[in-house]
Amino acid sequence: MNGRQSALLTAGLAATLIAGVALSARLLVEAGTSADFTARNLAPALSHPFGTDQMGRDMLARSVTGLALSLRVGLMAAGLSVLLATFMAMVSGLGRQADRVAGFVTDAMLAMPHLMLLILLSFSLGGGTTAVIIAVAISHWPRLSRLLRAELLQVSVAPYVETSRALGRSRLFILRRHILPHLAPQMLVGFLLMFPHAILHEAGLTFLGFGLEPSRPAIGVMLSDAMRHISAGRWWLAFFPGAMLLCMVLAFEAMGSAARRLISPREAQC
Amino acid sequence: MLEARSVTIGVARRDLFRDLSLRLAPGKIMGLCGPSGSGKTTLGRVLAGLHPHRAGQILLDGLPIPRKGAHPVQYLAQAPLATMNPRWRVARVLAEAGCPEPDLVAAMSIDPDWLERFPHELSGGQLQRVSILRALTVRPRYLIADEITAPLDPISQARIWKALTDLAASHGIGILAISHDAALLGRIVTSGIEAIGARPA
């Protein structure tokens, strides 16, 4: 098996896992939200592999639906973030003054403590799904934007871009045919590697109480609920949602690394 | 007539030339030589509109060169690989300039097999021929050939210059041949060799 096949296989397995979670969540909504007071606080067993909580809800179903919600939030937040990063990188490409302004904004965002910014944004936007998405998106673009800006400035003085201009091609042509295709792989990798961040921050924010509403079946809500029950020995309430979250994050990391491997000039032909 | 009228050219804070004048006639090949670091390449790039000049004028038949469309003076680089998008196949690289005329394709002896390959899969000589064909496709009036055969083997070098000297004569294209190889310039120039010396203080 060659390098590309193994990279694609890894990415495929990770994507299947993610898609599996997203799809089975649709089937498990009922099971995850319906309380069954005859089956409260059960330890993991065959009938409830992940156990049940204090209201008798199946933790497997709850974890999966929670993850699916996280995926939705992550997708939106990471996607929005990549768009913002690309936009700011392009602003940098407009000219020296624009670059200075964009650079200042990027630096200012990077200088602010990550978590504080997240909490502030989410809180001031009134909490809830939309607020979390916007908060994560706004706090995550600067790093990727810097990367894209460097790539953009490099490619825009590349001899082949210069030649294209001399051959009479318009700025729009060069942007669409030379510059954006050059940035696209970086954007994809940036997106895939931002995804786990977005999910973790969503869970973190919710855990701290600044994120999704406590009524939503979110991983963060589950983890924060579980805190109260850990001392009572009900470890499964925190362990399984946490482990599932970890698996999801690792799956995205694997996809990101595989994509990066495919576009890296050194490893691409191996 | 391509004319540089008392131009001043600089890189960063330093002036490479002041008050430099140069005239290149259509259909003629003029040589340009000078020690490394004397600014031959920068001068070539200024003539092709790729580098700004600080004073003076670059005139084509007595008029300033229009900013729109393909530049009538095309620059050919020593390393043509960098002037082609590494993600594109040769066919697309050529198509960026338009549809090449069959007689030019024949003159540059471009093999149809190359079209499906990526630029880095061609040898230096083949690549340079592709780059010349691409430049010719926009029907330039003048070519700046900056050491275009310096890294090539003598056979490719002779072939490329044979084709270019024929083209200069038949299509009336003026060529500025930048080279440090006096023997080569002696073979190809038809209107003298301009030497640019040590840089001014």
Add this chain to the structure above:
Amino acid sequence: MLNVENLGIGFSRYTGLLRQEEMTRLSGVSFDLCEGEVLAVIGGSGAGKSLLAHALLGLLPPNATLRGTMSFRGRSMTPYPASLRGRRIALMAQQVSHLDPLARLGAQTRWAARRTGAAKVPDLQTLGLGPETCRLYPGQLSGGMARRALFALAGVGQPDLLIADEPTAGLDPENRDRLLALLQAHAHRGGAVILITHDLMPALPVADRVMILDEGHMCGFESSRDFKGDGMALTSPYAHALWRALPENAFLTDA
């Protein structure tokens, strides 16, 4: 000293999304190199000259495969013995970008001596690089000085075989001939030199033999004395065509 038998180098590359194919970039290269000899390797860009150098230094990228045999003083070089590189076989790099840009030349020479286990730090003065030059950073060296410094660094461990990759590219004739004389002196002291260049004429006076590469094939192995007159003494037709295509000669293209 060095024996290369039917050397070939291929690179695996993807033809489709997943299908990998091997592309041969160098094939059928065989030669012997003795003490005191200068071998010029001539070829245009893309001929495989630098690839040959990288193979002899064990520096091929991971997707390259090597066929044939190489041996150095009777010892096989596949897999590549790390003790050879930089000590017994050294590369004279082409550009100062191969040096640490933040260290003065003197310091880099001392480091090189320590790394190769050389008994003494070489005297740069003999190369016309005085003490004031040793205080300069790589970026401050002129073209000629930089090449002499690279030559000095390659020679620190007193290697048996010195591989010079385009050592004269971009040099004016005076500096070029000075550097070629240094390479020849290395051979006179009992070393061997592989001189890789695209420029045949200046290499002829210092080379003993000339290997001609074209698009990865060895198309000629000539004695440098035979490159004269109308080239009738040359044995291979390609060498003959090459000679006649030079602007100094007939500038003919009938190859």
